[in-house]
Amino acid sequence: MKEIYLDNAATTYMDARVKNEMERYLGEEGVYGNPGSFNSIGLRAKRALDDARKRVATILGCNDSEVIFTGSGTESINIALQGIARANKNNKAKKNHIITSKVEHKAILETCEFLESEGYSVTYLDVDQYGLVSPEKLKSAITPETLLVTIMYANNEIGSVNNISALSKVCKESKVLFHTDACQAAGYLDINVKNLGVDLMTINGSKLYGPKGVGVLYVRTGVILKPIMFGGGQERGLRSGTENIAGIIGFAKALEIAEEEKPMEVRRLSELRDYLIKELTERVPKVMLNGHPTQRLCNNANISFIDVEGEAIMLMMNEIAGICASSGSACTSKTLDPSHVILATGRPYEVAHGSIRFTLGRSTTKEDIDKVIEVIPGIIERLREISPVNLKMEEVIA
Amino acid sequence: MSDELKTVVELKPMRHKDVEAKVSAGKMEEWFYTDIVKEHFFNPRNLLRTESELKQFQADGYGSVGSAACGDKMDMWIKVKDDRIVGSLFKTFGCGSAIASTSMLTVMITENGGMKVDDALKIKPQDIVKRLGDLPQRKFHCSVLGDKALRQAINDYFRKTGQNEKIVVEGAQVIDMILKITDKDIEEAVLEGAHDFEAVQKKTKVGVQDKSCIPKVKELIKFYVEKYYG
Numbered sequence: 001m002k003e004i005y006l007d008n009a010a011t012t013y014m015d016a017r018v019k020n021e022m023e024r025y026l027g028e029e030g031v032y033g034n035p036g037s038f039n040s041i042g043l044r045a046k047r048a049l050d051d052a053r054k055r056v057a058t059i060l061g062c063n064d065s066e067v068i069f070t071g072s073g074t075e076s077i078n079i080a081l082q083g084i085a086r087a088n089k090n091n092k093a094k095k096n097h098i099i100t101s102k103v104e105h106k107a108i109l110e111t112c113e114f115l116e117s118e119g120y121s122v123t124y125l126d127v128d129q130y131g132l133v134s135p136e137k138l139k140s141a142i143t144p145e146t147l148l149v150t151i152m153y154a155n156n157e158i159g160s161v162n163n164i165s166a167l168s169k170v171c172k173e174s175k176v177l178f179h180t181d182a183c184q185a186a187g188y189l190d191i192n193v194k195n196l197g198v199d200l201m202t203i204n205g206s207k208l209y210g211p212k213g214v215g216v217l218y219v220r221t222g223v224i225l226k227p228i229m230f231g232g233g234q235e236r237g238l239r240s241g242t243e244n245i246a247g248i249i250g251f252a253k254a255l256e257i258a259e260e261e262k263p264m265e266v267r268r269l270s271e272l273r274d275y276l277i278k279e280l281t282e283r284v285p286k287v288m289l290n291g292h293p294t295q296r297l298c299n300n301a302n303i304s305f306i307d308v309e310g311e312a313i314m315l316m317m318n319e320i321a322g323i324c325a326s327s328g329s330a331c332t333s334k335t336l337d338p339s340h341v342i343l344a345t346g347r348p349y350e351v352a353h354g355s356i357r358f359t360l361g362r363s364t365t366k367e368d369i370d371k372v373i374e375v376i377p378g379i380i381e382r383l384r385e386i387s388p389v390n391l392k393m394e395e396v397i398a
Numbered sequence: 399m400s401d402e403l404k405t406v407v408e409l410k411p412m413r414h415k416d417v418e419a420k421v422s423a424g425k426m427e428e429w430f431y432t433d434i435v436k437e438h439f440f441n442p443r444n445l446l447r448t449e450s451e452l453k454q455f456q457a458d459g460y461g462s463v464g465s466a467a468c469g470d471k472m473d474m475w476i477k478v479k480d481d482r483i484v485g486s487l488f489k490t491f492g493c494g495s496a497i498a499s500t501s502m503l504t505v506m507i508t509e510n511g512g513m514k515v516d517d518a519l520k521i522k523p524q525d526i527v528k529r530l531g532d533l534p535q536r537k538f539h540c541s542v543l544g545d546k547a548l549r550q551a552i553n554d555y556f557r558k559t560g561q562n563e564k565i566v567v568e569g570a571q572v573i574d575m576i577l578k579i580t581d582k583d584i585e586e587a588v589l590e591g592a593h594d595f596e597a598v599q600k601k602t603k604v605g606v607q608d609k610s611c612i613p614k615v616k617e618l619i620k621f622y623v624e625k626y627y628g
Contacts, residue, residue, distance in 0.1 A: 309469065311493035315431075315439065330469040331493035331537070338469060349467040386445060386497055388473040388489035389466040 003322040004368045008207070008299060008361030009156050009184060010326060014250070015209035015362070021253045022211065025246035035243055036232065045245050052245075052252040059259050060201070060218055061192040068217040068235045069248050073183040073204030074107040076217035077150075079238055080179050080200045081111045083225030084148050085120055095147035099176075101125045101133045102344040104152050108181055109340075112150075121145075130292035131160040131345050139170045148177045153185035153196075157328060157341040157357060158291030159300025161189065168197035177223060183207055187258035188266055188297055199223050203255075205247070209362060210254025214247040269360050270298040272369050276358060277301050279373040284380050286393060290328075290342050290355055299360040302328075304342070304351045306391055308383040313356055313376075316383065321375045328355040350389075351396050431494055432531035438498035443505050446475065446487040455487055458558060461550025463543050470496050470540065474504070474547040478555055482512035488547075495530075495537040499544040502529050507548065515552060519566075521545060523626065538626060539589035573615060576608040581618055588622040595619060 005013075025031045025048065033041035035049045050064070057064045070076045081098070088095055100112050102124045112122045123141050125133055133151050142149070149171050154161045164180055171178040179200035182191055186203040193201055200223060204215040217238070219225060231240030258265075281287050286306040305313060310327030317323040328339025330353060338352035358372065431439070446452055457475035464471040470492040477485030486504040490497045503526055507513045523541040527533045533541060549566070556564045570580035583602050592598040595616050599605055605612040 307466070307491065309492050309496070312439070312497060315436075315494040319436065319440070329493065331496075349469070353466065353469045385447060386442060386489060387491040388462070388471055389491040391466065 001322040003324060004371060005363060006323060006325045006358040006360060006368070006372070008364075009159075009297075009357065009359035011206045011212065012209045012361055013363070014211060015254060015257060017257060018210055018250045018254045022246045022250040025249050031245055035245070036234065045243075048245050048249060049243055052248045055252040056216060056255055059191070059255055060216075061194045062218060063221065065236075066193075066219055066221055068219055068238050069243065069251070070215040070217055070235070070239050071213055071241075071244075072206070072215045073105075073181070073202050074215075075239070076202035076204070076215040077105075077107045077179075077181060078111055079217055079225065079228055080202065080219070081108070081115065081148070081150060082228045083238065084177060084179075084200075084223075085115050085118070086226035086228065087224045088147055093144075095145050096120050097123070097143055097145040097147060099123045099125060099138065099141050099146060099149045101127055101151055103127050103131045103155055103157075103341045104150070105156055105181060105183070108150055108152070120147075125151075127344050129345050130295070131155050131158050131290075131341060132292065132295070133162055133167060135163065135166040135170050138167055139174070142170070142174045142176055146174065146176045148179060150179040150181065153180045153182040154189060154297050155291065155341060156184045157339055158302045158345070159184075159297035159359075160292040161185070161295050161297060164196045164198065168199075171199075172197060184297060186255065187262065188269075188299065193218050193220070205251040205254055208251070208254045208258050211247045211250040214244060214251040216251065265362070266298045269364070272360055272364060272366065273298055273301050275366075276360075276369050276372060277303070279369075280376060283373065283377045286391075288347070288351060288396070290345065290347070290351075297359075299364075301358045301360075302342075302355060303358070304347070304355040305380050306350065306354055306393070306396055307387050307389045308380060309353050309387075310355050312383050313354075313379060316379045317372075317375060320379065321371055323372055323375070325359075326357045328357065329353045348396055350391060430534070431498075434502075434529070434531040435495055435498040435533065438501040438530070439494040442488075442490075442497055442501040444486050444488060444501065444508070446473075446489050452487070455485065457487070459551040459553075459555030461547045461552070461554060463546045463550060464491075466491050469493075470543050472496065472500050472543055472547040474500065474544075474551045476507070476548075476551045476555060478515060478559075479512070481515055483507045483515060483518055484512040492540065492543075493537070495533050496540040496543065498530060499526050499533070499541045500547065502526055503541075503544045503548060505529075515555070518548065519552060521548065535627070536591050542589055542626070573618070574604045574608045574611045577603055577606070579604045584615060584618045585622050588619060589626060593619070593623050593627070 031045050031048050033045035035046035053064045053067050056067050098120055100108055116122050127133055151167050153164050168178045177199045180198050181202050183204050187208050199220045201218040206212040227238050234240050280303055288304045290302040310329030311331035314327050328342050330338040342352040342355055458478045459476045462473045473489045475487040476483050486508050488500045488504050490500045507518045523545045526541040553565045570582040572578055572580050579602055587598045587601045592601050598619055604615050
């Protein structure tokens with residue numbers, strides 16, 4: 001059975017062009033030297049690293065020195081959040097307040113929770129019914145003690161896109177540092193740091209058809225971070241450890257391809273996404289779209305099917321039609337809690353349990369979407385026959 | 399490379415008492431389902447499909463646990479003849495293992511001419527898991543819920559047939575006097591994967607204010623972990 005991969009927000013395959021480029025850097029014939037070694041083989045590695053950094057900086061619209069290569073998006077976030085906290089631990093201004101939102105990725109939420117245990121106070125901003133943070137709400141949450149604001153660019157579960165430049169403007173006015181987690185945004189939205197007005201930004205390769213295990217942290221010149229791990233002092237001391245040259249080259253290549261193909265890909269995926277949402281909401285009774293109807297990632301369709309449970313839908317569509325998606329149901333999470341994002345948008349538990357996230361990608365075709373549209377109505381009907389639940393839509397509309 | 403971005407390197411390792419990675423030698427957790435689970439998910443046995451089916455069935459006992467908000471809801475009906483469960487029907491809102499657990503349970507209590515009611519009460523969640531060929535550890539609570547729905551259905555049967563002395567009601571006992579957290583809440587937390595005091599406290603906030611209950615809570619966690627995972 002042909003598998004239909006609609007879980008591109010989880011991770012993407014590596015593009016063949018990226019793989020080809022990376023292969024030139026692997027093996028004895030490749031570029032295996034240590035960029036820190038003072039010899040010709042080390043120098044070749046340093047050149048490759050410098051070149052990749054320049055290519056990334058060009059796309060982000062920043063200086064080379066502002067690009068830090070890390071091991072993942074999660075690592076970038078930890079270096080940023082913990083790094084800023086540590087650099088300001090004993091500051092005279094007693095800035096010990098961090099602001100984030102309730103719908104962030106676990107990498108942000110867990111790091112914030114850890115910082116709370118270290119004595120920082122954290123405000124988790126409420127979001128609107130679409131999962132978006134309002135600049136006004138942010139403004140009123142900022143206090144003289146606020147050190148850092150971290151708000152995601154695009155939500156990984158429901159795809160809603162925050163107005164980052166408006167949020168960063170609020171921070172600039174209050175002289176508060178602003179970090180954005182742009183892991184889902186890269187490849188689909190504008191990631192020019194000047195346009196966005198951010199002080200720090202995280203992106204990673206595994207959502208970009210690049211290699212896994214490579215992330216980037218943009219750090220604006222002048223922002224001071226203390227490292228959270230120690231060693232040889234690579235990447236301005238923020239990410240010690242011998243650089244993953246092939247991975248970094250792959251990341252740069254992946255980012256270039258994504259930028260180059262962005263206009264066409266965004267148009268193509270938006271059409272497929274809208275087609276999927278329209279057909280499913282028309283063909284299946286009692287469904288709801290989670291997230292913003294228009295201000296959303298072009299590849300994200302998150303739909304709740306009332307009266308049935310998400311994991312059961314996933315299992316059935318995977319086994320019957322090879323469709324691979326994901327769910328915000330409690331059953332699919334390790335903690336057995338349903339999606340904190342959907343709950344934060346004000347929708348009840350029943351809606352979160354029945355949510356399915358389809359995230360389209362480079363390999364997604366119209367035929368794939370047609371297959372989804374063809375099999376989902378029957379699957380939902382079958383599961384509703386098994387289910388003792390029969391809610392009225394009024395009961396679940398927030 | 400210019401050095402506008404100065405980082406001060408502290409040559410001290412980080413020490414955080416509250417973040418300890420727990421590495422154990424046990425088997426890695428699996429999340430996929432056995433073929434038996436899938437078989438019961440795709441072809442549920444004794445599924446109640448229509449209202450008229452239920453009328454025809456003339457149930458002697460009905461039990462229902464959970465809700466759509468909880469993520470699982472299971473309804474079970476039993477038919478009893480000469481003290482044996484001769485028929486059972488179910489409906490389930492939940493994941494694959496929840497549907498399979500209830501389906502399998504209806505098979506277990508009705509096969510070979512039907513199980514004696516008293517024997518059906520002795521079924522443990524582990525027995526359902528065994529018949530399913532295993533369940534991922536974090537899906538274990540699905541089998542517990544199935545078991546609870548059956549107990550309710552049997553209690554309902556006892557009530558209807560005047561065997562009130564046989565009804566076993568699981569009463570909850572308040573453990574945390576300030577937040578009014580019961581032993582049932584702790585049991586739930588353990589079933590949801592919290593296996594030590596820190597994890598249970600994170601889920602329930604037990605003992606945050608009423609510190610005097612902590613020893614009792616630890617005892618209960620040990621009891622439930624052994625009961626369900628031992």
